[in-house]
Amino acid sequence: MLAGLFFFNKNASNQAKVVQEVxxxxxxxxxxxxxxxxxxxxxxxxxxxxxxxxxxxxxxxAKDIYDLxxxxxxxxxxxxxxxDTDQFKELIYPIDSEEELYVSxxxxxxxxxxxxxxxxxxxxxxxxxxxxxxxYQSALxxxxxxxxxxxxxxxxxxxxxxxxxxxxxxxxxxxxEERYRDGKYIMPGKIIAAKFINDGKIIEGYYFYxxxxxxGKIIEGYYxxxxxxxxxxFLKNPVSFKYISSGFTTGLRYxxxxxxxxGHRAIDYAAAxxxxxxxxxxxxxxxxxxxxxxxxxxxxxxHNSVFSSNYAHMSKIYVKSGQSVSQGDIIGTVGSTGFxxxxxxxxxxxxxxxxxxxxxxxxxxxxxxxxxxxxxxxNSIIQWQEQLN
Ligand SMILES: [Zn+2]
Numbered sequence: 001m002l003a004g005l006f007f008f009n010k011n012a013s014n015q016a017k018v019v020q021e022v023x024x025x026x027x028x029x030x031x032x033x034x035x036x037x038x039x040x041x042x043x044x045x046x047x048x049x050x051x052x053x054x055x056x057x058x059x060x061x062a063k064d065i066y067d068l069x070x071x072x073x074x075x076x077x078x079x080x081x082x083x084d085t086d087q088f089k090e091l092i093y094p095i096d097s098e099e100e101l102y103v104s105x106x107x108x109x110x111x112x113x114x115x116x117x118x119x120x121x122x123x124x125x126x127x128x129x130x131x132x133x134x135x136y137q138s139a140l141x142x143x144x145x146x147x148x149x150x151x152x153x154x155x156x157x158x159x160x161x162x163x164x165x166x167x168x169x170x171x172x173x174x175x176x177e178e179r180y181r182d183g184k185y186i187m188p189g190k191i192i193a194a195k196f197i198n199d200g201k202i203i204e205g206y207y208f209y210x211x212x213x214x215x216g217k218i219i220e221g222y223y224x225x226x227x228x229x230x231x232x233x234f235l236k237n238p239v240s241f242k243y244i245s246s247g248f249t250t251g252l253r254y255x256x257x258x259x260x261x262x263g264h265r266a267i268d269y270a271a272a273x274x275x276x277x278x279x280x281x282x283x284x285x286x287x288x289x290x291x292x293x294x295x296x297x298x299x300x301x302x303h304n305s306v307f308s309s310n311y312a313h314m315s316k317i318y319v320k321s322g323q324s325v326s327q328g329d330i331i332g333t334v335g336s337t338g339f340x341x342x343x344x345x346x347x348x349x350x351x352x353x354x355x356x357x358x359x360x361x362x363x364x365x366x367x368x369x370x371x372x373x374x375x376x377x378x379n380s381i382i383q384w385q386e387q388l389n
Contacts, residue, residue, distance in 0.1 A: 028089060029081040037073040044071065048079040050088060058091060058103050061111040066101045068094065094118070097187060120179035122189060126387060128173035134325035135162055135172070135241070148176055153241035155191050155205050155222050158232040160198050161359070162241040163269065171197045173388055193384035203228040204388065206381040210373050221366070225381060227374050229366035233303070234281040234358075235327060237332075238311060238347050241306075243275050258357040265355035266310075266348040273343040275334040277311055279325045280349075280358075288321045295346065296338020299331050309358075312346035314338050 031048050045055040062068050071077065080090040091103040095115065103113045126202045127148070139149040144240050153162045160166065177189030193206045205222035212218055220262065222230040256268040283303040291298040295312035299319060302308045315335025319325060335344045349358040369377045 009080075009316060026083050028083045029086060031079045031081070031092075032076050032194060033079075034074050034076050035071050039071070039073065041068045050079065054088060057111050062091075062101055062103050062113040065113050065115050066095055068093065068101075118181075120181060120186065120189065121183075123178045123190070124175060126173070126175045127180050128138055128171065129160045131166055131172075132168060135166055138172075145188050148174075148191070150242045151176065151188060152189050152196075154228065155194050156196055156203060156238070157235050157240070158230060158363075159203050159236060160196060161178075161236040163237050163239060165198065165219055165255055167199045170199065175384055175387060191222075192377065193381065195388045203230075204385075206377075206384060208369060208373075208377050210369065210377075213244050222224055223369055223377065223380075225385065227369040227377055229368055231366040232363045233327075233366065234307070234309075234349075234359075234363050235278065238278050238280050238309075238345065239270075239271055239275055240278055240328075243271075252263060253263055258359060264313075265357075266346050267358055269334075269345045269347065270345065271334045271345060273315055273334060273336070275343075276330045277314065277332050277334060279327060279329045279331050280309055281307070281327050282310070283325060285319045285321050285323045285325060285331075288319050288323075291338060294339030296340060297332070297335060301325060301331075306352055307317045310346075310348040310350065312348075313340040313344060315343075 033044055040081065041059065042052075042055060045051075045058075050058070059068050075094055078090075078092040080092070081087060082089045082095055082125065086107075089105055091101075093101040095101055099116060100116050100118050101113060102116050103111055105111050127142070127144050129142050129144070129185055131138045132141075135149060135153065136146070138144075139146055152172065153160075155174075156162075167386055172195065174191055174194035176191045179186045179189045182352070184277050190207060191205075193204075195202065195204045197203075204225055206225070208220065210219040224230060248269050256264050256266075258265060258267055279297075281301070281303045283301040285299060285300045286308065287298060287300040289298065290296070295310070297312075297314040299311045299314065299317055300308060301311075311331065314332040314337065317332040319329075319331045325331060334343050334345050340346075347358065349356050349361065351361065
């Protein structure tokens with residue numbers, strides 16, 4: 001029997017390619033066990049028919065990669081037994097969504113363990129919608145995997161405030177990868193291209209992998225059709241859409257906006273107690289502790305010689321003065337400490353010593369696509385642009 005399944009294979013290179021999967025006539029015996037809470041590795045081995053000595057060998061060979069004595073409930077562990085001898089051949093355990101532990105036995109009976117990148121089959125999907133109440137609700141209404149919507153919000157986290165900045169009638173359309181294994185849908189993968197029309201303004205972002213720099217750092221990101229980066233030095237909102245959508249049914253809302261006439265030069269976000277707060281940009285913590293000025297637990301971050309940001313009324317602080325932080329790092333949680341009537345985040349942006357409106361200030365963009373790669377980038381987005389427009 002020859003079963004040909006055509007999918008895009010994401011792994012080998014960044015360029016999607018078509019692969020053919022061939023299923024051999026005779027198969028090794030495979031046993032998949034879904035780990036339940038309270039299940040130890042020895043219970044799992046017992047169920048799989050793996051004896052005590054072999055279990056210890058597996059544990060020992062895997063220990064530098066993953067400690068199998070602390071397997072996690074909800075994951076699926078696979079045992080492969082040889083089709084001729086029915087002897088143990090392989091164990092596969094998912095470390096996270098990207099990597100797996102492989103323990104295999106060679107013909108001499110020696111076990112080796114390795115870490116492998118999970119080779120998902122990739123399907124390309126396009127979805128679109130119009131917002132009636134919230135982005136979250138729109139995704140639910142259309143049965144869009146909410147994890148894909150969270151990714152979408154992350155792509156535009158520098159330009160659109162998905163907590164409060166969206167309007168009824170805003171539209172979105174995006175193309176993304178869906179990850180499958182053995183024909184079964186697992187999770188959304190990377191967003192390839194996205195378009196968001198926010199309050200009449202069109203924002204487009206296209207994924208582009210540029211290169212690996214001298215330090216081994218991957219240069220990739222989302223770029224406007226012009227090649228300018230979608231990313232900016234500051235995030236639009238210190239509370240991620242991910243936290244707004246996960247269980248906060250009422251969503252995030254303004255308690256008070258930036259208002260020069262009333263003297264409230266900050267944005268107040270009402271959010272559930274304990275909601276994580278992110279650093280909007282890279283910087284150094286210049287203050288972390290109790291403020292005597294009514295701010296309660298306060299964190300201040302100095303981003304550069306021009307900008308700093310303040311986060312007040314926090315319930316918990318996770319950073320220390322002098323510490324450097326990266327954009328998106330969780331610095332603490334929403335609270336109601338100091339002069340505050342309920343859980344909210346009082347957020348201030350300071351430019352050259354003056355409090356400025358974080359919603360309207362011009363924020364510098366990250367690095368654009370390099371001149372050498374610009375033509376390649378422009379060619380790579382043509383097909384996606386056609387699909388989006
Ligand atoms: Zn305030």
